[in-house]
Amino acid sequence: MPPMPLSPCSISTAITESPRMNKHGKEQPDRTLRALETASIDWEASFPRSGHYDDIYFSNSNGPAESRHVFIEANQLRHRWSTLPDKSTFTIIETGFGTGLNFLCAAQCWAEHGPDTGQLQYLSIEKYPLAPADLARALDPWAEFNDISKQLIANYPPPLPGFHRLILKPPGRKAPIALTLIFAEAREALAQLQSTTHPALAQHRFFTADAWFLDGFAPAKNPDLWTPEIFKATAQLSHIGTTLSTFTASGQVRRGLSAAGFSMSKTPGFGSKREMLVGSYSGHTDITESEDEGEPSQPKPGVRREKQSDLPWHIDLARAGRELARHSRASRKHIAIIGAGIAGCATASAMANRGWRVSIYDRHGQPGAEASGNPQGIIYPRLSTEASFLSRLNLAGLRFASHFYQLFWKNKPGDQGLPSGVLVLPEKPTDVENFKRIAVNLQGCEDFVRLLQGSAIDEVSGISLAADIGLYFPGLGWIDPVAVCEQLASHPNIDLETATITGLSRDADRGLWRLESSTGTHTATTVVLAASNSSSAFELSQHLPLKPIRGQVSIAPAQNQSRALKTVICGAGYLAPADEQAAHTFGASYNLDSLSSEVEVQDHQRNIDTLIKTDPTLHSLLGEVKASQLDGRAALRCTSPDYLPLVGPLPVFEDFVENYGGLKRDARADIPLSGSYWPGLYVHCGLGSRGFTYAPLGAEILASYICGEAPVLPNDLQKALNPARFIIRDLKRKRI
Incomplete structure (x- = not known):
């Protein structure tokens, strides 16, 4: 079989926490999972201007030329990339993704000058991501980037806070470009990129940037992006020789970066702008302990700290x-x-x-x-209103999987599964209100998840259901696992x-x-x-601490009425649309009392009961099939005590x-x-x-x-x- 090309993928998971007051009047984090506010755009002809910062995203005269001058040439990327050994990785971190123009210029330059088997890792932080329509409009004038900009637009994530990795493939290149969009405030994003916040190991760097694009709006317009804390974090994610460039020539910025350990200098700016700043990390810092947020010296093992730090047991x-x-x-x-x-x-x-x-x-x-050998594998969604580790991982997994499997669905539709969408029905009365809260919290993410009510449920599913409310995930579906x-x-x-x-x-x-x-x-x-x-x-x-749990799926032949089912139905259990063999898979049992891999009639009956609980109409859809008439498959799941993977x-x-x-x-x-x-x-x-x-x-x-x-x-x-x-x-x- 030919090698599997890389598919564009995206990962997302919320990292932001806003403070709120508990019943005792003390401040505590708000862990509600919700979408971000998107960028407020004022359009000047075909050029975007930020309504939040009252500043332009790029030069109206020639945006790509400005990006190349300020970031590509100032960091000497053409020369550095043309001399990189094969299979090298080069990492850029950017503050301020904006319209993505800097990324497109970098991707184009990498495709022309970088090693064919090397990988460009591009991380970009954005507090107010553009809405997808605004991004497409902003990039529309630049046809020279179409090869990569079309992939960016097609896989651009919804405005969900957190990390979103997109794997993009420039035409003719063996290795992909990994674009990681981090939708968050810069301070939070940079903290989450660091290995640990523990003062005893704060200098540990698992990865570092090779170049920085500091492209936030002007310091006078967006001061939060130009603080000593940001400069310090920039240094902590750099190695000796890491370069940076920025459009600003502000003395405050130059002094702050110099104090953090960068050797800074001025160079001619773009167009009518006389000067800009460039720098290289030397490691010679002028930050004193008092400027360093007053962090205490390294503690003795076993001694309590007034302010708890994360224990660095995850670092080797x-x-x-x-x-x-x-x-x-x-x-x-x-x-x-x-x-x-x-x-x-x-x-x-x-x-x-x-x-x-x-x-x-x-x-x-x-x-x-x-366990991976079932006839149909469901990309099963389960969201929550709370940003717990489990709900954040579910969100991240769903976002990544929805793009990862697109390649299989496009190459051989039906043979390797279908992007049928997944409709989740409430299991209990409280789910109805949770669904409504999720829909409100994730407004602006309708391409990922949307609330359906009334006749819309039947239209999407293709059948008549008893449920009158559900969450629909249009980008998900089922796969043929084998x-x-x-x-x-x-x-x-x-x-x-x-x-x-x-x-x-x-x-x-x-x-x-x-x-x-x-x-x-x-x-x-x-x-x-x-x-x-x-x-x-x-x-x-x-x-x-792995725990095996038996699961059995049931397989029923498709009926005339069941062939109308267009989407996966999930609730207490699930029912998948008919596959290429004209069969439906449903289940799956959750049996703690047996480790047998033999198909058992009693588990078929459990699956039928669960199917009826999911929606009373689903069993009749399958012709009210008997447990003894069903085919099936049993295997052992591998679970952990906290239900998170290892x-x-x-x-x-x-x-x-x-x-x-x-x-x-x-x-x-x-x-x-x-x-x-x-x-x-x-x-x-x-x-x-x-x-x-x-x-x-x-x-x-x-x-x-x-x-x-x-x-x-x-x-x-x-x-x-x-x-x-x-x-x-x-x-x-x-x-x-």
Whole structure:
């Protein structure tokens, strides 16, 4: 099969918290999940002007020429990119995405001068994102960017706060461009890009920018973007030699950046503007302790702090530098992935697309043979009005999956699933009010989710339902899991071998992992455990608290009336439209009392009962089929205690217990120690019943982490997925 081209994808997850008062009169964060205010645009002919800041987005005389002068040429990007080695990554961080014109200029320059196998990582922060229609109008005059601007417009995220990664493919290029849009205030966004806020490890940098585009509106118009705090964060995300440029020549900006460690100078500006600023990070800071927000000196282990910092257990200082140096050697970029389900195949594809050689080991020797092998996999949405970790991850997973699977739906419509949309019906009376609140909170996001009532529900579903209200997700649908897994594993860099891995050990002298199986010994520099519940079968991973839960889907033949169903119906259970074999899948059972993979009639009956609970009309739609007449499939889900997946490096259990043992005496103790992780050993499992929603996102998270790229999610959410979280939790609860 031909290699699978990269699809444009987007990730989003809320990071903002506005203060509110509790019943005791104390301020507490407002964790409501809601859409952002979009940019207020005043149009001057065909050029946009910000209503919030009363300032122009770009020069009315020649916007692209201004962007190239101020940012491309001032950062010497043509020369730097033309001399980059193959498979290099170059990272730009921008403050102020605006219309995206700077990004388009950078993408065009990268396509012309960057290494064909290299990747451009472009992160851009925006407090007031343009509405999609305004973005399209603003970019319409610049036909020279059509190849990439059409992709940007087609995949531009709704105004949801948080991180949105878009994977865009310039024509004729082997490697994609990763555009990460961060819709938030700059202070919040930069804090979430940093590895930790703990003062003892504040200088730790997992990734850094190679160049900065400081393109907020003028300091007099937008002072919040030009503060000492912003300048300090800019320095903390830079390495020696990182460059920056900005249109302003403000003395305040020059002095602030100089104090943060940048060597600053003036250079001629664009057009009638006499001067602008350029700089390079030297690391020589003039910031004093009093200017540094009065942070205290490094605390002693176990001592409480008045202001709690996030414990830096997710950081591995001892190995990070050595591992990144090792990964930079292309000849050793070989990763072994244990498991060929959706988690393993998606991870394999993400690594192969980054130029790695991938070996998948699976005991069945074929993709999607266990829990990922159902006839239809639903991209299942479940939103909340609260911005909890779980609801934020659900939102992020849905946004990414909705674009990730578009490629499969477009290439072979019906063979690999359909973008049928998903209609979620209320399970209980309180859901009705929650649906209405979600619709209000997410106004402006109707292309992602919208509230349907009355006859609109029947029009969208194609059938007559008893429900009179629901949430509709037009960009979602169902996939054929086996076909998708096979396509993901078809990349020429991927080999799939039949092998049951029974042993895993580290050859520290050679920097390799040894994988033992009945067919022999296999080696790789990096390993990912993506074998569902079997991920905890090894001595090094046996501490992972994975729980198998049996699930059975029922399969019913399509009836004349059921063929009219156009969209997936979800509620207490789900019913998918008929597939290419004229069959409907529905379910799925949630059985805690059995670990059997045999199809059971009683679980078919449970699925029928759940289907009726979802909507009374659905069983009759299937001809009131009997449980004994149904076909089906059963497998074991892999779940975690907090229902969040495990995505990240595998911790060294004994080291964590020793280093963080003080948490057993005081759960709030401040222990300023980094974590301890096995070098080059990672986990991607615990996806539960949302494997097809979470797996593409988890694969991108893991690939970015392994390759030392910019983070896919905000730091707090990425930390919430770290497999070491359960060791920390159990220490605090005195369970270890």
